[in-house]
Amino acid sequence: MHFFRAGDRVRAVCDLDGRVEATFAYRDVPFSDGIGDVKGILSGVCPVCERIIVIPPQSTPMIRDARRDSLRSLEFNVPAVYVEMLDAASYRIDAGATSEFRKPLLMYYVHRMATGKDALDDLGPYIREALVPPGQSMPKRRLSMKVSSKSHTELASLVKGLSDAMSRSFTATDVMKGIALKIGAEIVAPSVPKHRADLMAISALINL
Amino acid sequence: MASLGFTSIRRRAIAHLLSGTFLHEARGDIDVKNHLAMGRVSALDVVALLKRSSGDQYSSSPHHRDSSIAMHVIRTGGYYLKFYFEAPHVMFISVHP
Numbered sequence: 001m002h003f004f005r006a007g008d009r010v011r012a013v014c015d016l017d018g019r020v021e022a023t024f025a026y027r028d029v030p031f032s033d034g035i036g037d038v039k040g041i042l043s044g045v046c047p048v049c050e051r052i053i054v055i056p057p058q059s060t061p062m063i064r065d066a067r068r069d070s071l072r073s074l075e076f077n078v079p080a081v082y083v084e085m086l087d088a089a090s091y092r093i094d095a096g097a098t099s100e101f102r103k104p105l106l107m108y109y110v111h112r113m114a115t116g117k118d119a120l121d122d123l124g125p126y127i128r129e130a131l132v133p134p135g136q137s138m139p140k141r142r143l144s145m146k147v148s149s150k151s152h153t154e155l156a157s158l159v160k161g162l163s164d165a166m167s168r169s170f171t172a173t174d175v176m177k178g179i180a181l182k183i184g185a186e187i188v189a190p191s192v193p194k195h196r197a198d199l200m201a202i203s204a205l206i207n208l
Numbered sequence: 209m210a211s212l213g214f215t216s217i218r219r220r221a222i223a224h225l226l227s228g229t230f231l232h233e234a235r236g237d238i239d240v241k242n243h244l245a246m247g248r249v250s251a252l253d254v255v256a257l258l259k260r261s262s263g264d265q266y267s268s269s270p271h272h273r274d275s276s277i278a279m280h281v282i283r284t285g286g287y288y289l290k291f292y293f294e295a296p297h298v299m300f301i302s303v304h305p
Contacts, residue, residue: 001228
């Protein structure tokens with residue numbers, strides 16, 4: 001493998017300036033889809049326009065890591081009962097679970113439905129229930145989490161799938177509330193929680 | 209530039225991938241569709257794709273920025289591979305599904 005160092009030169013073709021000799025230098029390089037960038041990787045710079053025109057394979061591990069790190073934020077501001085439902089389920093799975101388990105629990109359900117392991121239709125009744133405002137005044141809780149772009153895309157596909165199936169426009173918060181109620185019915189209420197083995201294994205991993 | 213046959217193009221590309229003498233052409237950013245640059249496939253995965261490719265999956269055209277450079281395109285195994293040779297490297301423009 002040809003290993004480059006800053007200052008090395010290589011023959012390349014710049015889309016703007018044609019054939020040039022690019023010089024390797026450390027640069028922050030954005031991803032073409034606009035989501036995030038990679039800080040300080042060795043890349044070949046055009047001597048004329050100074051744009052990045054060459055990426056060497058030795059930068060690929062850092063590119064891959066940066067992509068993995070490009071987490072997306074999710075924010076939910078919901079009546080307290082929904083967060084309590086997630087916490088009650090976490091407690092049933094693992095008495096030592098902390099609030100850190102809310103995210104994997106929620107995203108576990110998102111993943112099952114996004115990949116067809118659980119039918120999307122099952123969520124319908126819970127979402128309808130979630131649309132009814134709570135009877136008495138209830139404090140609100142903010143739930144914020146960072147998820148991978150893959151999980152973010154899966155949640156977006158659920159929101160779209162449910163909106164299409166039920167012919168109304170749902171938000172990610174509506175779907176999150178529906179999932180919390182489904183978790184209540186499947187994990188908090190029954191004598192033996194559903195998906196117990198899977199969720200215990202996940203809980204053990206995040207408590208390392 | 210004298211035109212080379214498909215077999216020779218493929219053999220050279222494989223040799224560059226195996227020896228790690230390849231680069232990715234960029235246009236100011238990292239092309240997320242380039243699975244080799246992104247680390248979603250390895251150089252050996254691309255070698256495997258090339259080994260299974262055949263002449264009818266190959267085409268060639270001049271580089272739009274410099275017509276003295278021959279661009280090679282191989283559509284194989286669900287992937288679109290586009291590259292040119294710029295000694296001592298092979299420069300990949302596309303490695304995408």
